[in-house]
Amino acid sequence: MRHREAMAVVAQLARHLAPVVDLVYPPRCPSCGVAIASQAGLCAECWSTLEVPDQDDAAGDGVPVYAATIYNATSRRLVLAYKHGGRIALSRLLARLIAAQLPERGEGGAPPLLVPVPLHRWRLWSRGFNQAALLARELARMGRGEAAVAALVRHRRTPNLGGLGREARERMLSGAIRLDPRQSLRLAGRDVVLVDDVLTSGATSRACIAAIAAAGPASITVACFARVEEGHRGSMP
Structure with a gap:
């Protein structure tokens, strides 16, 4: 499998597993710890600072x-x-x-x-x-x-x-x-x-x-x- 195809498979798998990850590890702002919508961001207050x-x-x-x-x-x-x-x-x-x-x-x-x-x-x-x-x-x-x-x-x-x-x-x-x-x-x-x-x-x-x-x-x-x-x-x- 080519590298690009392998990366596409990994990305698709990550999308399918995301709800499970969120259930086991509820998303938290990595800066202040408050609950947020996704694993890949910050809360609005931390973004603003x-x-x-x-x-x-x-x-x-x-x-x-x-x-x-x-x-x-x-x-x-x-x-x-x-x-x-x-x-x-x-x-x-x-x-x-x-x-x-x-x-x-x-x-x-x-x-x-x-x-x-x-x-x-x-x-x-x-x-x-x-x-x-x-x-x-x-x-x-x-x-x-x-x-x-x-x-x-x-x-x-x-x-x-x-x-x-x-x-x-x-x-x-x-x-x-x-x-x-x-x-x-x-x-x-x-x-x-x-x-x-x-x-x-x-x-x-x-x-x-x-x-x-x-x-x-x-x-x-x-x-x-x-x-x-x-x-x-x-x-x-």
């Missing part, structure tokens, strides 16, 4: 950033549930919000490569998944590009960067992220979208951008679910 930023920021070297939301109390709860609460089903919702902010791609040409920010193998083992890679795969399913989840490697383990300032993050990340040499030709001449869940100081993004730039891509942009504004970095999970 999500803040959409102006898309005019840069992660460094003029690389544009497309963020679905500004990091606030609601988006923070979603990130905590997704990344630390194991609610990986939220990847579809978060990716859908990211996709809404990405510019439409013109006709023709190769689709952009969706490159997730990598996790060190030990953190991947302890968490069980790379949240950025899941977002990249969901964006690919939505037709927003081609997932390239192995393009970057975090070959050196770094401590949790939450609460650290920009300079401290830069020091911790220096030399920690590299391009997989086997992926270099794949990235050459292609539009690349770096995917992450949260953009804080931009230190991690800049380390990834520097590694990607070595392959000679046509362009680099950053896509994330939440962008942390100055003054809120101490509340990072």
